[in-house]
Amino acid sequence: MSRYVEVILPLALDRTYTYAIEDEQLQVGCRVEVSFGRHKRYTALVTKVHDEKPDYDIKSIENSIDTEPIVDVVHMQFWLWIAQYYMSTIGEVMKAALPSALLLExxxxxxxxxxxxxxxxxxxxxxxxxxxxxxxxxxxxxxxxxxxxxxxxxxxxxxxxxxxxxxxxxxxxDKYKVKFEEFVGLTDEKELTSYLEMVHRAPAQRSLLMSFFQLRRDADQIPVKSLLKVAGTSRTILKQLVKKNIFYIEEIEKSRILFDDRAAEFLFELTQDQRLAYDKILLAFAQKRNALFQAVSGSGKSVVYMQLAEHFLQRKKHVLILTPELSLSAELFSRFVKRFPNQCLLYNSKRSSSELVEIWKTINASDEAFIVIGTRSSVFLPFKNLGLVVVDEEHEQSYKQQDPSPRYHARDAALYLSKMLNASALLGTATPSFDVFWKANRKDETQNKFAKVSLDVSYSRRPRTGIYLVDLKSAYKKKQMQGVFSRELLSKVDEVLANGNQVLFFQNRKGYASFMQCNSCGHSPECPNCDVKLTFYQHRQALMCHYCGFEEGIKRSCSVCKSDQIDYKGIGVEQIQMQLKELYPDHTIERFDRSSSSRKDSGMKIIEAFNSNEIHMLVGTQVLSRGIDFLNVGLVAVINVDQLLFNQDYRAHEWAFQRLIQLAGRAGRSDSVEGNAMLYAQSFDTHHPVLQWAVDYNLNAITSSELNERIQFQYPPHVKIIRIQTKSKNFETNLRAAQYLVAAYKRIPGINVLGPQAPAVSRIRNWYLQNIIIKIHKERNLLDLRKQLKRMENSFNAIGTFQGVRLAYHIDHI
Ligand SMILES: [Zn+2]
Ligand SMILES: [Zn+2]
Known part of the structure; x- marks a missing residue:
């Protein structure tokens, strides 16, 4: 009897495809190789095995790849939910979910x-x-x-x-290759004496043989690598011994996942406050509720995570800890692995694609329970027995995938996953996102799925970082500025350095200057591909675009009027570092921004060097504020806090507040600072309410004010938002397409349509952009709305003039 399979292809396709199979053993969740289109072959995933013959010609699969499923039905349902909720295709979700090496190329x-x-x-x-x-x-x-x-x-x-x-x-x-390691062993144990005789006259061979005896202890074989290293000889000598039939060499499959074989060294007792929080969290879990864990910086949030992880590991359940970015996952991992040397796995894009496959397979097949610490895509790991998901720094925007589709929010996806798998979820942060804060504060018990647990040790152990504002207006007026620093700030820097503590400088601008400008004609070099001015990088002597990576050498004169009167506008981290070097020639001053933190390991290296006091001052962009543990910081200096407040997004105030509190949290994490930790923020508008709330750490005041405003102006959490972005290589076509869509959307009942509006950067990589915002009233059926929008996209795509226009849906988040 013929059998058939439904498969997902790793392409932007919304449905499954049918192929014939001969392999009777083929199971759902296995990969197969299929041909699709004229020439192409793909790795597809079986979602169903059946015997209903379709009434059209179908192809057979080319090969089956797996004998055991690599993903189970429940996780495929999770993929389907992502595809539906975030309006992407199931093929795109599969591509995002599986480690790329599992998708044969x-x-x-x-x-x-x-x-x-x-x-x-x-x-x-x-x-x-x-x-x-x-x-x-x-x-x-x-x-x-x-x-x-x-x-x-x-x-x-x-x-x-x-x-x-x-x-x-x-x-x-197949991009995934099993790793082999060469082992060497004795051909015949009984021939020892004759072997020694055979190498009697060859000292190098003899010494290699002796090293082998030394190393092997109880093992029959030892790795070739370690033997050669210990013996200090070359491979040629080893080959001679193989030729004499004394040694044999064997290749053995080797796991790339290396567990730390040290014993757990980081053992601890929870403090009374931590114990209380821990108990409350477990109680919430027992009541089938999730928990918002609001823990101020330095209160030992991760120690509570560890204790919870232990609780679930003892019950043979996996623990997933999501972090919003790479360097954070590596840092958290380095602490966890001390406590759980044999049960921790790190899953992020810094690991090789083959390592990611092995972690995937380990989670899929092993009966043991692990702690996985990872970035966004670890929500897709094939956990069967998931006990706990922790979303650390849940307020971070980088949890939202921007491009390519699926544009999912990993925190929200993790919450859904935990519900599906009957696991508990914990959202941890010092500065909850206002959405989540609102959810956790709902009076209605039946609606409130979050228990609120806070941990605040600052009163008992050390006071939290004082936040102070420096009035730039008056500092300029009184001529109390040195470069970008007010004298007030510099005197604090001196004080902190004299105490042997460190200073962090925060400025949310990369490079040396935001742009260059000709003083004669006003011309600024712009990116040829994007609608932005090029950023000037001093250390590379280049102008660069952050959006497309375009780079060109700097010119000494204006390309328009040939004047050499070139000015730098907008102060970036490079310039601040340079000014500091002039002011403090005897101190070490380094930069920490996205480009240095994304280079392999260098982010971790800078943090390590900083924590071991090799660096006195660190200048950085927003990566600084992301939950990294700096040990000895006495002062955080925000060069211009007003930049944080100028943002078109309705969450600008929320983000500015979070950023400031998070930055303050980087200071005073060790006893050496002795409760004197400070954050100084320079501002032209020191009376701004957001700054005043930050000074007072008044989360309740800012959330109630902002959430009220969001009711008034119809923003989440009171309505749902979908942002639709159109893009095209042609400005006119794109605008007309966006206008067409707005007109079409306006016919849908129960929603408000705004736009089209060009975003702040309205052209990126030569694609022109327009945004359309849809606000959806709470009662509206979303599934139905998404279907309607998709139907409209289909008729839109059928219009000839709009052929080159692409749509991207951003659900929930702008
Ligand atoms: Zn000019
Ligand atoms: Zn560009």
Whole structure:
């Protein structure tokens, strides 16, 4: 009997496709290789096995890849929820969910078709070289590009295909390779004495053999690598011993996941406050509620996480800890691994794709319970027995995926997942997002799914960081400025440095200057691909675009009027670092921004160097504020806090408040600061209510004020928001498309449609952008609305003039 499977393809397709199978064993959740379209082959995932023959011609699958499922039905339902809720396709969700190495890659290779190609036609030099190379081996397009040093190898190849000299073949390439390690062992244990005799006259071989005895202890085999290292000899000597049949070498599959084999060293007792919070959290979980864990900086939030993790591990349940960004996950991991050396896994994009596959497979197959610490995509790991999800720093915006689709919010997805898997969820932060705060404060018990647990040790152990404002208006007027620093601020810097503590400087601008401007004609160099001015980087001597990565060398004169009167506007972190170096020539001053924190390991290295006092002052952008544990900071200096308040988003005040409190939390985390930790924020508008609330740490006041405003102006959590972004390479087409959509959306009842409006940066990578906002009343059925929007997209796509326009849906978040 013929059987069929439904599969998901890793493409932006909204449905599954049917293929025939012969493999009777094939299960749901296994990968198969299929051909789709004219040439292409893909890794697809089986979602259903059945025997209903479709009434159209179908292909058979090419190969089955797995014998055991790599993901179960429950997780596929989770994918489906993501696809529906965030208006993406199931194929895109699969692509985001699986480690890329599990999706075999489609690759086009070229091979020689006509062995008499030399006699066939006149070939230009490149074509000749290519045919000659293909005589020896098949080549991928990438290989050809490299070999011929051309950008567009397909051009040369297609000409040769037309001439029937070569042909193309599509293959899939498995990116995941099992790692092997070479081991060496004795061929025959009983021949020891004769072996020693055999190497009697060869001192190098003899010493290698002796090192082997030394190293192996009880094991039969030892890794070749460690043997050669200990013996200090080369591989040639080892080969001679293999040739004499004394040693044999064997390749053994090796896991890339390395567990720390040290014993747990970080053992602790919870303080009374922590114990109380811990008990309250477990009580909430027992009542089937999640918890908002509002813990001030320095109160030992992660110690409570550890205790909770232990609770669930003892019950053989997995624990997932989400962090909003890379360096935070690495930092948290480094602390957890001391406590749970054999049960911690780190899942983030810094790990190799093969390591990610092995973690995936371990979670999928092992009966043991683990703690996984990871960024956004770890919500997709195939947990079967998930006990607890912790979303650390839940207020961070980076939990929301921007591009590509699925544009999911990892915190909200994690909450949904925990509900599906019957796990408990804990949202931890010192500064709750106002949405979550509102949810946790609902009076209606039946609606309130969150218990609120707070941890505030600052009163008992050390006072929290004092927040002070410096009035820039008066400092300028009284001529009390040195560069960008007020004298008041500098005197605090001196004081803190004299006490042997460190200073953090925060400025939310990268580079040296936000832009360059000609003083004669006013011209500023702009990005050719985006609607922004180029940022000036002193250390690279270059102008760069943050949106597309465009870079050009700086020019000494204006490209328009040739004047050499060039000015720098908008002070970036580089310039602050430079000014500080002039003011404090005897101190070490480093920069910590996104570019330094995303380079492999260098972010962690800077933090380590800073924490070991090799660096006295650190200048950084907003990555500084993200929950990193700095040990010895006495002062946080915010160069210009007003920048935080100028933002078009309705959450600008919320974010500014969170940023300030988080920055303040970076100071005073050790006893060496002795309760004198300070944050100084320079501002032209010191009476701004948000700044005053921050000075008072008054979360209740700012949330009630902001949430009231959101009622008045119809913003979440009182309504739902979908932002739809249109983009096109043509400005006019894009605008017309957006206007068309607005008109169409306005016919849908129960929603308010705003726009179209161009975003602040209205062109990125040569794509013109328009935003449309849809506000949805709470009672409106969302599933139905999404379907309606999708239907409208379909008819929109059928309009010829709008062919090149793309739509992106951003659910919940602007
Ligand atoms: Zn000029
Ligand atoms: Zn650009």
């Amino acid at each position: 489609n690759q086009t290779i070229m091979r020689l078709k006509n062995p008499d190609w030399r006699t066939q036609s006149q070939l230009d030099e490149k074509s000749y070289l290519l045919c000659e190379a293909l005589e020896k081996t098949e080549l991928s397009l990438g290989d050809i590009a490299q070999f011929l040093e051309v950008k567009n190898p397909i051009k040369i190849a297609s000409k040769l295909i037309e001439q029937n000299l070569i042909e193309r073949k599509d293959i899939v390439v």
